[in-house]
Amino acid sequence: MLVMPVSASGSDHMLLGLFDDAVSLNPEVNGFPVLSSLHVQVVRMTMVWGGRGGVANKQPVHPADPTDPAYDWSRYDQAVERANDAGVQLLLTIVGTPAWANGGQPPVFAPTSASDLQAFSYAAAQRYSGTFLDRRTGRVLPRVSMWLAWNEPNNPVFLQPQFAKVNDKWTTAAPAAYAQICNAVYSGVHSAGGPEQVACGATAPRGSNAPSSSRPSISPLAFLRSAKAAGMRTFDAWAHHPYYGIPSEKPATRGRGSAIELGNINELVNTVTSLYGDKPLWITEYGYQTKPPDDFFGVSWPKQAAYLKQAYRIAKANPRIGLFTWFLLRDNTSLGGWQSGLETVDGKKKPSYDAFASLRP
Numbered sequence: 001m002l003v004m005p006v007s008a009s010g011s012d013h014m015l016l017g018l019f020d021d022a023v024s025l026n027p028e029v030n031g032f033p034v035l036s037s038l039h040v041q042v043v044r045m046t047m048v049w050g051g052r053g054g055v056a057n058k059q060p061v062h063p064a065d066p067t068d069p070a071y072d073w074s075r076y077d078q079a080v081e082r083a084n085d086a087g088v089q090l091l092l093t094i095v096g097t098p099a100w101a102n103g104g105q106p107p108v109f110a111p112t113s114a115s116d117l118q119a120f121s122y123a124a125a126q127r128y129s130g131t132f133l134d135r136r137t138g139r140v141l142p143r144v145s146m147w148l149a150w151n152e153p154n155n156p157v158f159l160q161p162q163f164a165k166v167n168d169k170w171t172t173a174a175p176a177a178y179a180q181i182c183n184a185v186y187s188g189v190h191s192a193g194g195p196e197q198v199a200c201g202a203t204a205p206r207g208s209n210a211p212s213s214s215r216p217s218i219s220p221l222a223f224l225r226s227a228k229a230a231g232m233r234t235f236d237a238w239a240h241h242p243y244y245g246i247p248s249e250k251p252a253t254r255g256r257g258s259a260i261e262l263g264n265i266n267e268l269v270n271t272v273t274s275l276y277g278d279k280p281l282w283i284t285e286y287g288y289q290t291k292p293p294d295d296f297f298g299v300s301w302p303k304q305a306a307y308l309k310q311a312y313r314i315a316k317a318n319p320r321i322g323l324f325t326w327f328l329l330r331d332n333t334s335l336g337g338w339q340s341g342l343e344t345v346d347g348k349k350k351p352s353y354d355a356f357a358s359l360r361p
Helices: 032-037 074-086 114-127 174-191 220-229 262-276 301-316 351-357
Strands: 015-019 042-048 089-095 146-149 163-166 169-172 197-203 237-240 281-283 321-326
Touching: 032 074, 042 074, 042 321, 074 089, 089 114, 114 174, 146 174, 169 174, 169 220, 174 197, 174 220, 197 220, 220 262, 237 262, 262 281, 262 301, 301 321, 301 351
Parallel strands: 015 042, 015 321, 042 089, 089 146, 146 197, 197 237, 237 281, 281 321
Antiparallel strands: 163 169
């Protein structure tokens, strides 16, 4: 199929997002007024199916019923209402498999039966359809219209195994597992009715493509093609995380090798087009870490602010990008975590805070 280059006319509809579960899912602190003051339109939030803090760590008798007593929606109910009060949309990322659904393995292993995930996705979409009456409170819960199936499935931190040995030969395993995950979440959410949008992917920017390495992973274009070949049917948007690879790379730098960064994002756009048509692309994570506190992978505070604006302009100029999401609001408390916040861990605003606030979606 001939793939035409994307237009340079730009996007007038791109939404501005932010992803920081420590702020949005903290029951003790309501961070949504701050996010709203920053003109954030979409807050991405992790909805844990199974694992630590999971909604469904107990096996439900009626998995498609959001009122099944095995489900614990409490912190999500609170977050959805807080977001609604602040006038902010939510993008809920369904991730993590309960032990009862994958033979007792850790949450990074796919469900044994995709129907379990489809039923959960249906229950979640029903609960947050904007028509569900919470009988405990007597209130109709607000609607969530944006959903995402899993996180970085080409990264072994989030989906295992990435490869499997068949007849003494390595073959990819994660794309086939993810094809079923995407299909299940897409079908489950859309079966609940309404014009919800379901994104698949949220691919990491690079992969080793080396099954016997210490961190076997799959490059994003290879992963997308393999998932398509394995039966991934469709989605409303493809999500991706075009992070830089080394601190000297600017937002416009082309990814090295098979990496897909902002500088060569049209390679991904064109591949999506060739396989699925002109679906939009959602950037569901992006950011630059700062030095201090990260002396290894960070850039200076002024550079972070400048790169944030540059990245936003690059995304805004691309008519196929419908969402640009920054990660994080506040630095991670652990130096081993991410330090790409607009604020330090103790709440001091970096120059990027005002840079983000100056963006006008």
